[in-house]
Amino acid sequence: MKTVDIVSSADATLHLTRAILLYQSSGGYNHVYASTHPIDIDASNPTRRVIGAGAPMQRADLIDFAAAIHTQTAHAGFVPENLLYTSPNLMAWWVPAAVRMTWFKTTLPEIGTVHGPAAHPALIFVAGQGGWHVFALRESARPTPDTPLYHAPHFNVNDSGRICTGNVQIPDNLGAEAMAGYENAFFRSHFTHTNRQKPRAVRSKGGLTALWVSQLANPDAAAMQRALAPAKETLRTVIKRITHSHNDD
Incomplete structure (x- = not known):
């Protein structure tokens, strides 16, 4: 399993807000389905978060996702000619x-x-x-x-x-x-x-x-x-x- 390092230039608290689930057919990438889900509070345990009911992922969801991560993943700097x-x-x-x-x-x-x-x-x-x-x-x-x-x-x-x-x-x-x-x-x-x-x-x-x-x-x-x-x-x-x-x- 590969590890992922999450780095911030300042103190920050991250809150789980939404989840994206991908469904893929076996044997390749020919058929893929994605759904988006809200994160709900578990009624029996208020400190616990659960994935809520999902809906098919729409183009607007992709735009929102890209906008949310753009400022953190974009490279700032001049692009070399070569x-x-x-x-x-x-x-x-x-x-x-x-x-x-x-x-x-x-x-x-x-x-x-x-x-x-x-x-x-x-x-x-x-x-x-x-x-x-x-x-x-x-x-x-x-x-x-x-x-x-x-x-x-x-x-x-x-x-x-x-x-x-x-x-x-x-x-x-x-x-x-x-x-x-x-x-x-x-x-x-x-x-x-x-x-x-x-x-x-x-x-x-x-x-x-x-x-x-x-x-x-x-x-x-x-x-x-x-x-x-x-x-x-x-x-x-x-x-x-x-x-x-x-x-x-």
Whole structure:
């Protein structure tokens, strides 16, 4: 069971006022019914509260509920230009292509332990409570929800785009202010192993290892772009997939 922390910036007393009950068909979310209920005083015990008779939930009830919680859940602050998607449990953003200092610490004889500048493609990061993912963009431009994504050609990333964090410290929140922390955790940590099971993670002779050996010898943004392999997903479908996987955890 997951715990929920209720935090207030000042002393406050919360009173139970209404209840919402959800009824769901077994085996999925195809049929859902919601009812709203007043909270009544138990006639036999005035200190006890009971859920009263319910009524079907109406649109007006949803509006009232949203209005009641809006001021407590809304994020106040400027939205960064590179933020693509945000929800209470997930956020996605992109970073442009760039030549970056890159660190490797592997048991592979071709690379071993080495660092140096290398070209990285534009990337999309998706961070959530259930994991952290990365995907590549062919063009270094802000994507739309229907922009095709490519496999991130990086070590420490599996076939679904999930990043193996190991002992790397990542932010413990999902606010826009945490994006730089996630980026530093990715780019400034050591790439240690190839997590891919599928051989076509990149379109490059010799695969991931040969690609990065070549980049460390001569950073080449065009060569990195040519090496990208389609992930056969869009930003929209990736957000949907990751959101559903988190809900199933």
